[in-house]
Structures are given as structure tokens and as C-alpha cells.
Amino acid sequence: MAKLVMTEEETMLADMARGFLDGAAPVSAFRALRDAGQTHDADLWKEMAGMGWAGVLVPEEAGGSDMGQAAANIIAQEMGKTLAVSPFLSSAVIAATALRQVGDARAMQALGRIASGEATYALAVDEGIKFDPEATEMEAVADGNGFRLTGQKRFVVDGALADRLLVLARTANGLTLFDIPADRGGIARQATQMIDARDAARISFADVQATGEDVLGTVDSAMDVLKPALAAGQAALAAELSGLSAGAFGMTVGYLKERKQFGIEIGRFQALQHRAAHLWCEIEVTASAILNAGRMLDSDPEHAELAVSLAKARATDTAKLAVIEGVQMHGGIGMTDAYDMGFYMKRARVGAEWLGDYAYHAERVAALRGF
Amino acid sequence: MSEASLEGFRADLRAWLEENCPPQMRDGLMTEEGICWGGKDWVFTSAAQRDWLERCAAKGYTVPTWPVEYGGAGLSRDQEKIFHQEMARINARSPLQSFGIWMLGPALLHFGTHEQKLHYLPPIARGEVRWCQGYSEPGAGSDLANVQTKGEDRGDYWLVNGQKIWTSYADKADWIFALVRTDREAPKHKGISFLLIDMAQDGVETRPIKMISGISPFCETFFTDATVPKDQIVGEVNRGWDVAKYLLTHEREMISGGAAGLTGTGRALGAVLSETMEELDATLRADAMRCEIDTLAIGLTLERYKDQAEAGQGAGDASAMLKYMGTELNKRRHELLMTAGGSDALEWDGPLGNRAGDWLRTKANSIEGGTSEVMLSIVSRRVLGLPG
Numbered sequence: 001m002a003k004l005v006m007t008e009e010e011t012m013l014a015d016m017a018r019g020f021l022d023g024a025a026p027v028s029a030f031r032a033l034r035d036a037g038q039t040h041d042a043d044l045w046k047e048m049a050g051m052g053w054a055g056v057l058v059p060e061e062a063g064g065s066d067m068g069q070a071a072a073n074i075i076a077q078e079m080g081k082t083l084a085v086s087p088f089l090s091s092a093v094i095a096a097t098a099l100r101q102v103g104d105a106r107a108m109q110a111l112g113r114i115a116s117g118e119a120t121y122a123l124a125v126d127e128g129i130k131f132d133p134e135a136t137e138m139e140a141v142a143d144g145n146g147f148r149l150t151g152q153k154r155f156v157v158d159g160a161l162a163d164r165l166l167v168l169a170r171t172a173n174g175l176t177l178f179d180i181p182a183d184r185g186g187i188a189r190q191a192t193q194m195i196d197a198r199d200a201a202r203i204s205f206a207d208v209q210a211t212g213e214d215v216l217g218t219v220d221s222a223m224d225v226l227k228p229a230l231a232a233g234q235a236a237l238a239a240e241l242s243g244l245s246a247g248a249f250g251m252t253v254g255y256l257k258e259r260k261q262f263g264i265e266i267g268r269f270q271a272l273q274h275r276a277a278h279l280w281c282e283i284e285v286t287a288s289a290i291l292n293a294g295r296m297l298d299s300d301p302e303h304a305e306l307a308v309s310l311a312k313a314r315a316t317d318t319a320k321l322a323v324i325e326g327v328q329m330h331g332g333i334g335m336t337d338a339y340d341m342g343f344y345m346k347r348a349r350v351g352a353e354w355l356g357d358y359a360y361h362a363e364r365v366a367a368l369r370g371f
Numbered sequence: 372m373s374e375a376s377l378e379g380f381r382a383d384l385r386a387w388l389e390e391n392c393p394p395q396m397r398d399g400l401m402t403e404e405g406i407c408w409g410g411k412d413w414v415f416t417s418a419a420q421r422d423w424l425e426r427c428a429a430k431g432y433t434v435p436t437w438p439v440e441y442g443g444a445g446l447s448r449d450q451e452k453i454f455h456q457e458m459a460r461i462n463a464r465s466p467l468q469s470f471g472i473w474m475l476g477p478a479l480l481h482f483g484t485h486e487q488k489l490h491y492l493p494p495i496a497r498g499e500v501r502w503c504q505g506y507s508e509p510g511a512g513s514d515l516a517n518v519q520t521k522g523e524d525r526g527d528y529w530l531v532n533g534q535k536i537w538t539s540y541a542d543k544a545d546w547i548f549a550l551v552r553t554d555r556e557a558p559k560h561k562g563i564s565f566l567l568i569d570m571a572q573d574g575v576e577t578r579p580i581k582m583i584s585g586i587s588p589f590c591e592t593f594f595t596d597a598t599v600p601k602d603q604i605v606g607e608v609n610r611g612w613d614v615a616k617y618l619l620t621h622e623r624e625m626i627s628g629g630a631a632g633l634t635g636t637g638r639a640l641g642a643v644l645s646e647t648m649e650e651l652d653a654t655l656r657a658d659a660m661r662c663e664i665d666t667l668a669i670g671l672t673l674e675r676y677k678d679q680a681e682a683g684q685g686a687g688d689a690s691a692m693l694k695y696m697g698t699e700l701n702k703r704r705h706e707l708l709m710t711a712g713g714s715d716a717l718e719w720d721g722p723l724g725n726r727a728g729d730w731l732r733t734k735a736n737s738i739e740g741g742t743s744e745v746m747l748s749i750v751s752r753r754v755l756g757l758p759g
Contacts, residue, residue, distance in 0.1 A: 005681075284692055291675060
């Protein structure tokens with residue numbers, strides 16, 4: 001019976017990740033990156049790959065460390081605390097999980113390139129302003145032995161810099177997932193200036209040629225491959241948001257202990273104490289949902305949907321509260337760009353939308369619970 | 372324990388339940404009329420209720436995790452999970468509920484002498500003695516350590532005088548565990564003793580208090596020269612606050628878990644609401660989804676803390692968190708039940724039974740056993756380390 005408690009190995013992984021990120025990717029590093037107008041730190045990603053993070057979900061025979069979803073969640077959680085920028089979720093979690101579902105020689109090669117950090121991926125699903133893969137309209141029209149893809153994708157996270165794209169498109173009898181290089185003819189990428197200062201793009205496809213080789217999984221059956229990949233991404237994103245909540249909360253409690261008004265630390269005021277305590281309670285409860293999602297995906301992925309949506313819904317909500325309280329309790333300084341709290345708030349908002357917002361996941365929970 | 376032997380345990384248990392749980396006890400009834408509280412004066416509501424209690428008690432299943440020698444079944448945490456799953460699978464009623472099981476038992480297991488455990492625990496497990504809790508006083512609510520009920524040392528016994536309030540079911544209980552001030556000079560936390568008092572004596576009187584829910588589960592309890600033999604103290608003299616706090620953590624977990632139906636038997640809220648409203652309106656449905664999400668997540672948190680405790684990772688003051696989150700959630704849940712019930716829910720004993728009474732009762736959840744505000748103060752001080 002899978003326990004809702006961190007194993008010794010997991011605790012070590014978390015400690016190791018924290019140690020590394022505090023040194024190599026503190027919030028100040030993110031600030032420097034943003035100030036330089038960049039959305040990716042290639043050296044950092046190389047180091048992460050060297051530690052086995054890029055291959056956390058890649059089988060060992062393909063060169064990965066194959067540590068499982070719970071471990072991926074732990075890494076994502078620690079990244080959330082310091083707002084570390086990397087293509088971890090897009091490549092190491094979502095793309096790796098998708099490729100793993102296929103598992104043929106070509107997929108194994110691709111997995112190897114993910115694990116080594118050579119190739120990065122982005123998932124191109126969204127077309128409207130909300131996450132809704134089933135509503136995909138972009139068409140992949142059969143053309144000889146292959147397809148021609150035409151349409152628009154937006155909010156492609158990590159999409160401006162990714163080497164490859166996983167593109168969801170409508171085919172004759174369903175949806176099909178394509179794995180194509182991002183520089184293929186007919187693809188135009190427009191980087192978007194996101195509030196969280198990270199990589200995202202609008203991508204247009206104009207008669208982009210794809211062969212049967214480019215299809216990931218089976219034609220008209222994208223969900224066989226995409227569903228597990230989305231679940232893995234949603235769980236890891238939830239974990240990142242829970243780490244983000246903890247990071248913002250740590251700053252806030254620290255501030256309550258040191259900031260003085262009316263001659264005393266503001267943390268002595270019960271009005272603030274109770275709000276901080278409530279926030280901690282929410283963070284603790286969400287942490288349980290994250291742990292559970294990792295355990296379910298590792299032990300019983302077929303039945304993990306409820307656990308994943310529960311985790312994403314809770315994490316979205318908790319992160320929102322953590323950053324709202326974070327800014328409010330910091331007062332005016334929390335509103336300044338010079339202070340880090342705003343970074344947490346903006347990333348929390350992007351994370352809330354990506355891969356399904358609270359309402360999307362609440363609906364899934366409701367459906368799975370029979371109402 | 373290996374997965375194989377756990378599955379063997381499950382199979383045996385399932386067969387035992389099939390054979391021994393009377394059909395009438397498989398309605399999952401958790402309302403007042405379904406509960407078996409036990410005690411000297413307990414009147415079973417049916418032969419099935421009596422059989423169910425006796426059969427479970429014989430196997431140690433009224434207190435499945437207690438050691439066998441004290442009336443339990445000695446189940447491990449994994450076995451306990453299976454036990455609850457299998458009970459829920461057939462929708463079995465709990466065979467016995469009591470403050471002895473939830474509160475005094477854990478405290479005695481931790482602080483009691485072997486003799487005390489042998490003497491007091493098996494009758495609790497068999498449902499023969501019903502206990503109540505003498506903590507709060509008119510002047511000691513959130514400021515619980517301010518107890519004024521005094522116990523004078525009279526050589527081989529304590530002479531107890533004073534008043535307790537909010538003593539749940541004191542009028543039906545056989546014994547009371549009470550906080551009594553045995554040193555008036557010491558600082559308030561250091562002069563309290565934890566005494567076990569037989570209520571079948573002239574110096575103990577109870578008076579029920581009628582509550583907003585229309586019923587009287589709470590009482591005032593008066594001690595007038597009540598006598599308590601010296602061996603009826605749990606823990607050391609004047610160190611009763613340690614016992615009291617330990618017991619409170621169990622009480623808080625019980626209130627948080629039990630109240631919100633988080634212990635595995637809880638039905639999906641949407642299904643419950645749909646019984647009275649065929650189609651939930653959008654507002655109610657949105658509230659219900661949020662409530663369901665929080666219910667599942669808080670239930671997982673309860674599981675996580677149990678797993679952590681078993682793994683030797685102390686959860687510290689987590690019980691304060693669980694108590695706060697669980698009871699506030701339960702209040703939300705019952706507000707939704709009232710909304711879904713519409714005007715039917717507004718009648719005493721109307722078409723929806725005691726729905727209004729249950730709703731009103733939940734308002735006490737965030738007061739009893741430490742208010743939500745006290746819980747937040749505990750978290751603030753002990754977990755966050757904010758200055759007092």
C-alpha cells in the first residue's frame with residue numbers, strides 16, 4: 001500500500017534539489033535572467049540534465065534516471081520555491097511521458113535526447129483562451145502518405161525556444177498527436193511577452209508537412225498518448241505551484257517576524273497571525289493532494305485522474321491565496337518590482353491557467369465523483 | 372507486513388464481516404439514532420445492535436488498533452486501513468462509539484500504568500462503561516488551563532469541588548475524566564491533575580443544557596465533596612496538563628475526521644445534494660464542487676498524518692490544523708445540505724428528518740475541543756513561530 005509519506009530517498013532528493021537550486025537558481029538568478037530579456041538558461045538546464053532531472057521519467061535503457069512521478073513532483077516543487085526557470089515540465093515531464101507511451105525505437109531515441117538535455121520540447125494544444133484539448137480545431141489533412149497541418153496554437157509554454165513540438169490536430173476520425181521539429185517549413189513562432197517572464201509562444205502552421213513517422217502513437221487516437229502526458233504535466237505543475245506557495249509563504253512569515261510597525265513586529269498582530277496560520281493550513285492540505293497524485297501516477301496511473309485534478313485544483317487555489325496574502329502582508333513593498341513577491345504572483349497566475357484552470361479540474365473532480 | 376499477508380487479512384476479515392455483521396447494521400447510519408454509545412445504562416435499540424457490538428468486541432474490532440490485552444485487535448496501520456475499507460464496503464455501522472475510545476483510551480495507553488490500562492480499557496472496548504469529559508468550566512473556555520474545580524489532598528483520596536460545563540452526555544455517562552486544580556499556588560498549567568471520577572456517587576450531579584439544535588447533548592456537571600481515590604490519577608500529580616494536551620490532540624483529530632465524514636465512508640456531496648434537488652443550480656453546484664475538493668484533500672491529509680505518525684515522523688501540532696480545517700469544512704457542508712433541502716430542511720423532524728438539527732449541531736464543531744481561533748493561534752505560535 002503506497003504511503004502518503006516521503007521515503008528516505010525522496011527526502012534526500014528534495015534536500016539535494018533544494019541545495020542545488022538555492023545555489024544555482026535562486027530567485028535572484030531568475031531576476032537577472034528577466035532583466036537580460038531572456039527566458040531560458042541553457043547552462044542551468046545542462047546542469048539539471050547532468051543530475052538526472054531531464055531524464056527523471058526516461059527509462060534507464062534510454063539513458064534516463066527513471067525515478068518516477070513522485071520524484072518529478074519533488075523536483076518541480078523545489079523549482080517552484082525559487083522560481084527556477086527550465087523546460088523541465090514541458091520536456092522532462094510532458095514530452096517524456098508521451099514518448100514513453102509509444103516506446104518504439106524512435107521514441108526511445110527521442111527520450112535519450114531529452115534525458116541528455118540535447119532536445120527540448122513544447123506542447124502545442126491550446127487554441128482558445130482556455131485549456132480544452134477536446135475542442136481542438138486545427139486540422140491535419142491527409143496528403144498522400146502524410147498530412148498537412150494548418151492552424152494556430154497559442155500559449156505554447158516553452159514554445160519559442162523548444163527544439164521540437166508536440167502538436168495536437170484533428171484528423172479524419174479523431175485527434176492525432178504529431179512530434180515535429182520546431183523549424184519545419186511552414187511553422188511561424190511568435191514569442192509572447194508573458195507576465196511571468198518565461199518562454200511561451202503563439203505558433204501558426206501553414207501547410208506544414210508531416211509524415212506517418214511524425215505521428216506519436218496512432219492516428220486518430222492522440223489521447224492514448226496525450227492523456228498520460230497531460231496527467232504527468234498537471235501533477236508536476238501542481239507540485240511546482242505548491243512549492244511556489246511554500247516559497248512565497250516563507251518570505252511572508254519571515255517578513256511578519258522582522259517588519260515593525262507601532263513599535264512591534266507585525267507578526268504579533270492576531271489579525272495577521274490567523275491569516276498566516278490559515279494559509280499554512282491550506283498549504284499543508286494541498287501538499288497531501290500533491291503527494292497522493294504522485295503516488296497514484298506511479299502505482300495506478302489508469303485511475304489517477306481524480307488524484308491529478310484534485311492536486312491541480314487545490315494547488316491553483318492555494319497558490320493564489322499564498323501570493324495574494326504575500327503581497328498584502330508585505331504592504332507597499334510587495335507591490336514593487338524590486339521585491340520578489342510579485343514574481344511569485346505572476347508565475348502563480350500563469351501556472352493557474354496552464355493545463356487547465358481551477359474550474360476545468362473542479363469539473364473533472366465533480367464528474368468523477370458523480371455530479 | 373507483506374502485500375500477500377495483508378490481502379490474506381482482507382479476505383479473512385471480509386468473510387468474518389459477511390458472517391457477523393447483521394443486515395440491519397449495514398445502512399451506514401451515522402446519525403444519533405444509529406450510534407451505539409454503550410455504558411452501564413445503555414438500552415440497545417435492537418437485538419442486531421447488541422449482537423454487532425458483542426461480536427466486534429469479542430474480536431477486538433471496537434478498538435482495532437489497541438493491543439489485544441487491553442481489548443483491541445492489535446491491528447497495524449495497514450490492517451487498520453483495510454479494516455475501514457472493508458467496513459465501508461458493506462456500509463457497516465460503527466459497532467461502538469465513545470469518548471472512552473476516542474479520548475481517554477489514547478491518553479491511558481500513553482500515560483496510564485499497566486494496572487490502569489488493564490482496569491479501564493477492556494470495559495471501554497466492550498462498551499460496558501461510558502465516559503465523559505470534564506474539561507471546560509464557566510471561566511475556562513478557550514482559556515482551558517484556567518480550571519478552578521479544586522481537588523484537596525485528603526491523604527488517601529482527593530476531595531473534589533467545583534463545576535464543569537459542556538460535558539457532553541454527562542447525564543448518560545458512568546465515569547468522567549476531569550481536569551482538577553490540585554495546586555492553587557503553582558502557575559496555572561502546573562497545578563492541574565487528571566482525575567478519573569466515578570459519577571455514581573452523591574457528590575456528582577449533572578444538568579442538561581438545551582442547545583439551539585433543540586437537543587441537550589451537553590451538560591453542566593457539579594462536584595460537591597466528591598471523593599476520588601488516589602490511584603485514580605492519570606500521570607503525575609500537577610502534571611495533568613500534559614495528559615490533557617495529549618488527549619486534546621486525539622479529540623481534535625476525532626472531531627475533524629469524524630465530523631466531516633472524512634474517514635473513508637463519506638459519500639460524494641453531489642450525490643447527497645441530488646437526493647433533494649434533482650438538478651443543482653449553478654451556484655450550489657460550484658460551491659459543492661469546491662467543498663468536495665476540499666473534503667477529499669483534507670481526508671488525504673488525515674491519511675498522510677497517520678502514515679507519518681506510523682513512520683515516526685511526528686506531525687507535531689498538526690491536530691490543530693486538522694481540527695480547524697475539518698470543522699470549518701463540515702460547517703460548509705451542512706450549509707450546502709440545508710440549501711439543497713430548501714424549505715423541507717426548515718422543519719423539525721420534517722421530510723428530511725433531523726437535517727436542521729444536524730446543521731445547527733455542526734456550529735459547535737469549531738468551538739468544542741478548542742475554537743478555530745485557538746487552533747489558528749496554536750499554529751501561529753508553534754508551527755510558524757510568530758511572536759506571542
